[in-house]
Amino acid sequence: MRRRDFLRQSSASATLLSLSSLSLTSFVPETDSRQITILHTNDVHSHIDAFGPESGRNSNKGGVARRASLIQSLREQNPNTLLLDAGDIFQGTPYFNYYGGELEFKLMSMLKYDLATIGNHDFDNGIEGLYKQLPHANFEFVSANYDFSKTVMNEHVKPYKIFKKNGIKIGVFGLGIELNGLVLKKQYKETVYRDPIEISQDMSRILKEDEQCDLIICLSHLGHYYKKDPNKISDVVLARATKHIDLIIGGHTHTFLKKPIIEKNILGENVLINQVGCYGLYMGKIDFFFDSNKSKKVRGTTILV
Amino acid sequence: MVLKNHILIKNKLILVGLVLCFFSCKDNFHLNKIEGSRLEINSQIKEDSLINNFMEPYRLNVNKNLDSVLAFSIDTYSKNDGELNTAIGNLMADAVFKEANPIFKSKTQESIDFVLLNHGGIRSILPKGPVTTRSAYQLMPFENSVVVAKLKGIVVKELVNYLQYAKRAHPISGLTIKLDKDSQLLEAKIHGEIINDDHYYNVATNDYLYNGGDNMSFFQKSDTLHILNYKIRNVLIDYFSKNDTIRPMIDQRFIRIN
Numbered sequence: 187m188r189r190r191d192f193l194r195q196s197s198a199s200a201t202l203l204s205l206s207s208l209s210l211t212s213f214v215p216e217t218d219s220r221q222i223t224i225l226h227t228n229d230v231h232s233h234i235d236a237f238g239p240e241s242g243r244n245s246n247k248g249g250v251a252r253r254a255s256l257i258q259s260l261r262e263q264n265p266n267t268l269l270l271d272a273g274d275i276f277q278g279t280p281y282f283n284y285y286g287g288e289l290e291f292k293l294m295s296m297l298k299y300d301l302a303t304i305g306n307h308d309f310d311n312g313i314e315g316l317y318k319q320l321p322h323a324n325f326e327f328v329s330a331n332y333d334f335s336k337t338v339m340n341e342h343v344k345p346y347k348i349f350k351k352n353g354i355k356i357g358v359f360g361l362g363i364e365l366n367g368l369v370l371k372k373q374y375k376e377t378v379y380r381d382p383i384e385i386s387q388d389m390s391r392i393l394k395e396d397e398q399c400d401l402i403i404c405l406s407h408l409g410h411y412y413k414k415d416p417n418k419i420s421d422v423v424l425a426r427a428t429k430h431i432d433l434i435i436g437g438h439t440h441t442f443l444k445k446p447i448i449e450k451n452i453l454g455e456n457v458l459i460n461q462v463g464c465y466g467l468y469m470g471k472i473d474f475f476f477d478s479n480k481s482k483k484v485r486g487t488t489i490l491v
Numbered sequence: 492m493v494l495k496n497h498i499l500i501k502n503k504l505i506l507v508g509l510v511l512c513f514f515s516c517k518d519n520f521h522l523n524k525i526e527g528s529r530l531e532i533n534s535q536i537k538e539d540s541l542i543n544n545f546m547e548p549y550r551l552n553v554n555k556n557l558d559s560v561l562a563f564s565i566d567t568y569s570k571n572d573g574e575l576n577t578a579i580g581n582l583m584a585d586a587v588f589k590e591a592n593p594i595f596k597s598k599t600q601e602s603i604d605f606v607l608l609n610h611g612g613i614r615s616i617l618p619k620g621p622v623t624t625r626s627a628y629q630l631m632p633f634e635n636s637v638v639v640a641k642l643k644g645i646v647v648k649e650l651v652n653y654l655q656y657a658k659r660a661h662p663i664s665g666l667t668i669k670l671d672k673d674s675q676l677l678e679a680k681i682h683g684e685i686i687n688d689d690h691y692y693n694v695a696t697n698d699y700l701y702n703g704g705d706n707m708s709f710f711q712k713s714d715t716l717h718i719l720n721y722k723i724r725n726v727l728i729d730y731f732s733k734n735d736t737i738r739p740m741i742d743q744r745f746i747r748i749n
Contacts, residue, residue, distance in 0.1 A: 220520065231634075234546060236534070247531065251538035251546070256530065258539065278634060280553050280624070289549050296542060307634075354520060370720050400520045432522070446527040462529060472527045476520040491527040 218478040220352050222401060223267040225257060225471055228437030229464035230271070231278030231307065232290055237465075248466040250293050256469065257297055264473075266351040269298060270358065272437035273305025273407035276316075278465070286311055287319040295324035301347055303360030303405040304329050305437055312373045313337050328360035328405060331385040336376035346389060354400045354476055357393035361386065361406040361424070363438055382408060382419050383427050390430035401474055404434045410441040410461050425449040425457040433472060436461035445491040446472065456489060557625040561731035564622050565738050570613040573660050575670075575745040577610075579617055580662030582739035583630070584608055586730035587723065588664040591637045591695055594719050603639060604681050604692040605665030607650065609705045612697065612723075613662070622737055627727040635697040637721045640713035644688040649709040651679040651686070654745070661705075663744060670747045677748065697723055 236249030261267050271294065276287045287308075294302070304327055308316050317338040330345035346359035361382045365374045386404065393399045404424070411422040421436040429451050442463035449457045462468040568579035584606045592603045615629040642650065651668060654661055655676055669677040679686055686692075691714070698718070701710045731737065 219523070235550065236532075246534045249532060249538065251540075251542040252532050252534075252536040254539035254542040255537050256532065280557055280628065281549065284553050284556060285549065289546070293542065293546070296545065370718060373720070398519075401522070432525075444529055458525065458527060460527060466532060469530045469532060470527070471530055472525065474522060475524040475526075477523045478520050487522050488524040489527075490524065 220354055220476045220478075221264055221266060222351055222354050222356065222474045222476070223260065223264045223471065224270065224403065224433065224435070224474070225260060225267060225469055226270045226272065226435045226460070226462065227253075227466060227469055228272035228407075228435065228461055229274040229305065229440055230290070230466045231274055231464060232276060232282035232287075233279055233465040234281050234289060234293065235279075237467075244465065244467060250297070250466065253466055253469060254293075254297050260471070261298075266354070268300045268349060268351070268356065268358075270403070270405055270435055271299055271302040272405050272435050272461070273303045273362070274307045274437055274464075275302065275305070277307040277310045282310075286315055288322050291319050291322035295322065299325040300349065301325055301358055301360075301405065302327055303407055303437075304332065304343065304362050305407040306363055306365060306368050309365070309369045309373045309377075313339060313375050313377060317342070328358060329362050330359045330389050331380040331382050332362045333378035333380060336378075339377070345385075346393060348393075348397055348399065354474075355398065356401045356403065357389075357397055357399035358403045358405055359386075359389040359393065361404060361408055363407050363409065364419075382406075382424055386424060386428045386431065390428055394430040400476060401433075402431050404431050406434050407437045409439040410436050410443075410459070411439075421459045421461070422447075422449055425451055425459055427452060428457075429453050429455070431457055432474070433457070434459045435470065440464040442468070446470075448489060448491070456487070458489070458491075557628065558623050560621040560623055561626075561728065562622040562734055562737050564617050564619055565736060567616055567619045568739060569616045570610060570660065573741045575658070575660050575668075575747060576663070576741055577613075577660045578739040578741050579613055579630075580608070580610065580660050581664070581742060581744065582617075582737065583613060583723075583727070584662035584664035585739075586726050587637060587695055590726045590729050591639075591719055591721055594721060595639050595693070595695070595717065598719070599639075599693075599717060601693055603665070603695045606663060606695045607654075607666070607700070607707075608662040608697060608723075609700055609707075610659045610661045611705060612699070617737070622731050624728055627724050627731060630727060631722075631724040633699070633723075635699045635723050637695055637719045637723060637726065638698050638701045639693050639695045639717040639719065640701055640710050641691050641715040642694050642709065642713050644686045644690045644692065646709050646712045647681070647686050647692050647694070648679070648688070649712075650694070650707075651676065653707065653709065660745070666745075667743070668745045672747065672749045674747065 234250050237244040275290050276282050281289050327343045329343050334340050349356045364379050393402045409420045411420045412418040421434045441461040446458040446460035451457045460470045462470045570577050587606045668679045671677050700707045
């Protein structure tokens with residue numbers, strides 16, 4: 187059996203043998219184990235009410251009030267939870283047309299979102315339209331590759347934010363899509379788009395080496411992958427070209443992934459990429475289990491998706 | 492540093508990745524296991540009453556606005572009434588022409604030559620009686636916006652060819668097409684004039700079709716694109732607001748002569 191061969195060749199440890207032959211949970215050592223839960227949405231597009239019964243494949247799905255109670259029960263299960271959004275909060279129902287995003291931000295604040303990044307549709311009322319709604323948001327925005335320094339958003343968007351949950355240091359940085367051609371210049375004004383790969387290399391160095399984060403998450407509105415234009419920057423292209431990123435939470439392409447996909451980064455390490463379609467029909471949940479067992483020199487990470 | 496990386500597929504749903512990794516990165520915590528899942532937000536999840544109560548005044552206000560009457564429709568119009576052109580499709584294409592042209596003119600000092608939308612983009616009927624903002628949302632729930640693509644005459648002929656073989660009542664305005672009883676092209680004109688292969692035409696459509704939706708690949712051959720940032724839905728709302736009575740007709744713009 188190939189698996190046996192692999193294990194024989196590897197001087198790894200007996201723990202791994204038990205992992206592959208027995209149950210997966212048996213790998214978790216009895217030492218200090220800490221769970222971080224990441225909940226995420228993307229492209230909710232002002233879908234505040236649930237869909238009605240005559241809405242095709244969306245029928246009876248979604249709705250902020252339901253999402254709120256689900257989030258609450260998950261937070262009760264694990265208080266060490268982060269709730270993130272990958273952009274395009276705005277535009278898609280009359281709520282946006284009537285209130286300009288006020289209700290979206292107020293509700294996300296009530297749901298205790300921790301962080302969001304900025305999607306192209308979040309510029310739909312111009313950069314001033316976004317700025318105007320900021321007082322309604324009790325959560326912060328991150329974008330590492332939008333340079334807002336010459337706009338009203340200056341100092342209101344950070345490149346990254348670091349959370350400490352139960353001793354685990356989590357670095358989250360944001361990435362936005364090229365605005366030229368997608369959003370009118372008069373809307374994004376002097377916002378400067380910078381190369382996501384170059385910026386991510388800086389971010390991963392800062393978060394891994396300088397900040398010593400245990401977990402690095404990229405909150406991206408680049409789009410999952412462009413089949414017709416495979417070299418176009420996307421979450422998949424980004425994952426392959428960078429290092430140290432553990433998870434990319436995506437948006438923009440409204441890609442309905444049933445489970446996160448696994449890509450290899452430039453060092454051959456695993457990167458998880460997830461995206462949950464759009465309109466608040468689904469929420470992604472990714473649990474990271476850490477242990478502080480220092481004795482072993484060789485380590486493994488089990489990915490269960 | 493990663494030495495080995497091994498992925499086993501345990502079954503269709505469980506993918507197990509083992510990363511054997513020399514412990515050179517950090518020595519505080521080790522990432523041991525990752526579990527990912529997708530949670531569906533459905534009617535089995537109880538609504539949070541606090542959130543619901545908070546939303547209620549907004550919901551009432553929006554609904555009140557959505558139900559405010561903009562115009563009156565003298566009949567019920569469906570995209571299924573008509574073979575190669577429909578009253579409701581003509582209404583939508585004409586509305587795009589009328590409402591978007593002034594915006595396009597102010598941006599470019601040029602005029603829209605004709606409009607092409609898609610039959611599938613008419614998402615509901617327009618019922619007889621009051622026409623409201625909600626009607627516009629029902630006709631066009633999508634966020635598609637008007638774009639104007641500059642197409643060379645020779646490419647416009649591909650567009651006509653597409654319509655000839657699609658045999659669907661894709662809404663048009665400013666363009667007229669006559670087919671014979673065998674669906675062979677008799678005549679295609681833009682504002683009464685025959686299409687010139689070398690002339691450039693400003694074709695208004697929506698961003699979905701421009702990007703190849705409904706296999707309208709000819710739009711990719713456009714030289715210039717103008718994004719008007721004007722949603723089709725808002726075109727309809729503006730059109731309904733300016734016209735008290737909605738009385739669209741099936742006409743001669745796209746016909747088969749038997």
